[in-house]
Each structure stands twice: as C-alpha cells, then as structure tokens.
Amino acid sequence: QFRALVSISNPGGPHAQSTKHGVHRGMSSVTIPPPACMLRPLEAPFRYLFGPGPSNVPPRVLAAGGRPIIGHMHSEMFGIMNDIKKGIQYAFQTSNNMTLAMSGSGHTAMECALFNIVEPGESVLVAINGIWGERVAEISERMGAKVHTLVKTPGGHFTNAEIEQALAKHKPVLFFLTHGESSAGLVHPVDGVGDICHKYNCLLLVDSVASLGAAPLLMDQQNIDILYTGSQKALNAPPGTAPISFSERACHKMFNRKAKPVSYLLDMTHLSNYWGNDGKPERTYHHTGPVSGFFALRESLAILAETGLENSWKHHTEVAEYFWKGLEDLGLKLFIKDKDLRLPSVTTIAIPEGYNWKELLAYIMKHHRIEFTGGLGPSVGMLLRIGLMGYNCNKANAAMALAALEDALKQLTNCTKK
Ligand code: PMP
DSSP: HHHHHHHHHHHTTTOOEEEETTOEEOOOOOOSOOOGGGOOOOOOOOEEOOOOSSSOOOHHHHHHHHHHHOOOSHHHHHHHHHHHHHHHHHHTTOOOOOEEEEEHHHHHHHHHHHHHOTTTTTEEEEEEESSSHHHHHHHHHTTTTTTEEEOOOTOOOOHHHHHHHHHHHHHOOEEESSSSETTTTTEOTTTHHHHHHTTTEEEEEOOOOTTTSSSSOTTTTTTSEEEESSSSSSSOSSSEEEEEOOOOHHHHHHHOSSSOOOOOOOOOHHHHHHHTTTTOOOOOOOOOOOHHHHHHHHHHHHHHHHHHHHHHHHHHHHHHHHHHHHHHTTTOOSSSSSSGOOOSEEEEEEOOTTTTTTHHHHHHHHHOOEEEEOOOOTTTTTEEEEOGGGOOOSSHHHHHHHHHHHHHHHHTTOOOOO
C-alpha cells in the first residue's frame, strides 16, 4: 500500500527512481544525508565522576535501567511507581501521600513546586547563598511572583532570627531554602525553620538535590512542606528523574488555586492522578514517564533502604572527614570553615594560591580520568568542588582523589594565577 501511494504521488517525476523491485519511489523529500557520526558506534568513556554530580552509577542500578521496557500504563509499572513512592517516603522520612517522582531533572521538581504552589502576584522569599536560590528567584520572577530575597555570599548561611525577620516583613506564601548548597559546599541548618514559616502562614520549600542520603534531613519532623531531590547524586541513579513530596498544607494551597498552573506537564492535578495519589479508581494518560529511568530510580531507592538512611549519613560523614583531613595535609584550605556546616557529599576547597583552576581540572581529567569541577554561578573562580557520594563515597576513592590533586599541584607549580 505504501509503495502504491508513493508511486502515485510521484509518478515518474524528475526524482523518481526505480528500486530493485522495479517500483518507483519518490525520493525528493530527503535532502539531508545520514550524518557520518550516526554511522559510528556510541562512545562514552569511563570517567571517575567526582564532581558535584552526576556520580557513577552502580552496576545493579545500570542493569535495572537496561531491563526491557514495559508500558507506562501497565499495572506492573504502576506497581513499580508505588514502590518508588514508598522508597521516597523513606528517603525523605515523610508519610505524605502526595509523594512521587518527576519525569525530569532536579530543575523539573523545582519548577513543579513553584508552578503549583505560587500564583502570579503572590510573594515568595528566597534564601540565596549560591546558585540555587538565584535559580528559584529567577523562575519565580518569570512566573509573575513578587520575589524577595535574603542574600549571603557563597558559603554564608542564615540564622532563624534573620529568616523570621524577613518572613514578618514580606509575608510570603513560600520560603525557599537550599539544604545542600552544592555551589558552595554548605549544608544549611533546617531545624526550626518550618515552625517559623508556619507561624507566618508560609510554606517551606527545601532543595535537597545535593544532600539527600548524605546529610540528615527529616521532612515530617522538620515541618518541611515541599521537598525535592535529584536522582543523580547520592542516590546514584542516572540523571533524569526527581523525587518530590508535598505536605497536606502544601496540597491545600496548590489544589485550591484561582487559576490553573501555567505548565500542563507539571500540573500536580494530573501528576497526582498519574501516581495514583488522588484517590480516583483509575489512572488516566497524562504523559509517558521515563520507564527505564523509573526502573533505575526504584533500584537506587532499594539500595538506600537496604543500607539504611542513618548508615548512609554516617558513612558519608566518615569518608568526608577522612577526605577533609587529607586535603588539609596537602596544605589545601577548605572553603567552609565550620565543620558542622560542610556538605559531606560535595567538598569545596579554595583555589590554591598561584594556580589556575581550569588547568588543575584539565590536568586531573587528562592524567587521572577524574572529574572535579570549579565553582558555579556566584562561586565561579572562588573554589574547586569534589563530590564523593553514594557509590563513589569510600576511602579508596577519597585517597585516589587526594593522590590526583597532589600530583596536579606538583606538576603545575609554575602555572600563572588567573
Ligand atoms: N539543586 C542543587 C542543590 C543541585 O546541586 C542541582 C544540580 N547540580 C540542582 C538543584 C539542579 O538539578 P538538575 O541539574 O538535576 O536539574
């Protein structure tokens, strides 16, 4: 039938060709040849991913992601999504029903929280002490919120008194705080912040993309209203899925909006049905979730459940302390002075005097196949970032990272400072 159609649509025209079966086919529509790169096999070299993420993925999680695809609406897939929901409730320490994973990276969860909770014209308060607050302020501004900020230089943190003062002044509907500020290497205290927010009738939104599984965080006990994370950091799944959870209070606000959220894809009315959270007997099609990504996420959450959250936190702290001591022995200066405020998953060091940070990173990648990174956003040029999280978090990798740094510092002693 296809052959008949094409030969009728182009019966012996200037571009008609005869195939070996003698059938005329119109070829005029293809003007771009197959790209040469596509005729070569995929190349994805092995690298030690010791930056702030993604981190290396354990074989068990890779294997889960490589299993045959099933339909996104099959009952077995819904069973897997139910498991993921339970795994996230454990990882977040929450009993919130409105718990799910976004189809997308950490930014998707960030936008989902803002798009659903905040209506245009409402006030939000954003704590900025690195790039993530900057991003949230920009997204809020784009969607027409009134944005108020509390600002510190990278590495700074906010006292509860400072937060309370700003809440009293601006009366926002939402306050944003980054738990693990990966651009500065800071883990922000959260105790008491939820209570202060609720005193001012404000919801607390916390970003735990870089800290979940590595530093203690207890969603329900700390009265966090919306918490999200990413798959590719301490959870060790491939990038592309992002757990998120909403408290009853947050659900009340987002399901009693005057207008629908601007994003259809991120509308929680639809997503809550897709995840079986809305109490309706049937799930209806909204979008096609990343089936392989969900398989991998389920497996990474299973590893966290088997390990135990407290063991995971303890392990990250022990390895981080071993690593910090090694860095100091090399004469390097840790960017966050107070040990209690250092993020165990992502360590930041001041760029050593007399060195060009880009040359240090390039040398380490070239000679050791190890990725470290520089600063991000407001911390560019201020620091180097080294992540040892989840599967990558062990003393052998810490020792390898230290040896690579020592070698680079020796070899590049004559670099000019930039
Ligand atoms: N928040 C924090 C603290 C992060 O570290 C990151 C990723 N580096 C993000 C948000 C954004 O996540 P993604 O790149 O997965 O969108």
